[in-house]
Structures are given as C-alpha cells and as structure tokens.
Amino acid sequence: MGLWRRPDEPSFSPMEIKVVRASERGHADHGWLESYHTFSFADYYNPAAMGFRALRVINEDRVEAGHGFPPHGHRDMEIISYVLDGALSHKDNMGTGSVIKPGDVQRMSAGTGVQHSEMNASKTAGVHFLQIWIVPDRSGHKPSYEQKAFSVTERQGRLRLVASPDGREGSLSIHQDATIAAGLFASGESATHVLAPQRHAWVQVARGGIEIAGQKLAAGDALAATGPGELTIQGTEDAEILVFDLA
Secondary structure, eight states, X not given: OXXXXXXXXXXXXXXXXXXXXXXXXXXXXXXXXXXXXXXXXXXXXXXXXXXXXXXXXXXXXXXXXXXXXXXXXXXXXXXXXXXXXXXXXXXXTTSOXXXXXXXXXXXXXXXXXXXXXXXXXXXXXXXXXEEEEEOOSSSOOOOEEEEEEOOHHHHBXXXXXXXXXXXXXXOEEOSSSEEEEEEEEOTTOEEEEEEOTTOEEEEEEXXXXXXXXXXXXXXXXXXXXESSEEEEEEEEEEEXXXXXXXX
C-alpha cells in the first residue's frame, strides 16, 4: 500500500525522497471540528494519497470545547492518538476510560471490533491532536487498549521510540512491522534516523519547522523516504515530529 515506488531507472541517490506539503492535504470544516487529511479519508478522496505502506490515516484534528466523536465502531485497524494541545477523553466497550494529554500516546487495536468515543475533555478549551491509523499485520486480533506517557525530557533533541511490534524500550506495542518515534527539536538540535534497505520512512511535522534531506518542512508537511540511508532531522524552530519506519 505505497504512495511511491522506487523507479526502475538508476538514481543518483540511494534514498528516494518525496515531500508532501501541508497545502496538499484534504480539508474538512464541520464547525465544531476542523480536520486536515494527509491521506484519503471520509469525503476527501485522492487516488494518489491512499496511504503509505501500512500507514493509512494521519488526520490533524481540532475539536471545539464540549464536542467530539460519539460512540462509533472500528475493526481491524491499529488506531493511535497523539495529543498536541488540550485533552481528549476516551471511552470504549472494553471498559477503558481515560484522558489523553500532551506527552501521552494512546493505541487502540480495533481487531475483531470495538466501539469507542473520543470527546474533548474540556468545556472551555479546544483540543488539537493527530489521529493515526495503521493497517495491522492480519485481521482478527483481539481488541486491546494501551496508553503511555513520554516526558518532554525523553523526546527533547532526540527520537524517542513510542510504538513498536514488540513494545521494546517501554514503547506501546502494535500489530505491524512498524515503529513510531516522537521528537521535540529546538532550533539547532538534531537527531538521525537510520533507514535500513527495503524500509520506508514517513516523517510528519506536527508543529514548528525542521530541515531534513536538504528540505525545509513546516507544520503539516511530511517527507517520505525509501532506504537505505540516513535521515538527519534538524530543528529550525521549535518543532514536534513523528517518524514512522515501515516495512
């Protein structure tokens, strides 16, 4: 399920790079919800943006105070919520109830089917978050839920692993050959992600600005890469990013 494939003709670089600008995303404004869709979602359909490898959805959502998504169903999807500002209240039919705040990462494996709601936890302030869907390695997993907090110190100036197939290094566990790392970068701070042969990376800028592979990226921009190679990320203004490493 890839957006881009390595061309057959020889390349001057061992790594294939593609930049997707924030302005290329789909947009929906429902009044209480403003959403930007990196990939096709709901009423936004772009046949050239159906996902990247197992990464199927990245929605940047802003939900007004007192609003949210009432109970609805999902199945056979790894759903990850990453809050940037505010707080998100989660409830599901597995008996889980929680509030997700900045620094928290939530993973819900919908598996054979789950019902859940996501509501703005505040009656006075908005909530700004990324909702991410990853296609699992197979259908029929048992539904499950996991949430962990990752401090600013753990993410500042580095890439902190927050999700992996085996839950290593204290990360969340997901049913896919994929990892997610989160990083915070002030101007001049940098970190390098090594991309192995036949691996693919998606770098999503949640806010601020970075420079990577000779490209300047701002909030909402993304970069896709096919390995092997190294991706050095340098902050150009206070930035928050996610790096997906995918089979």
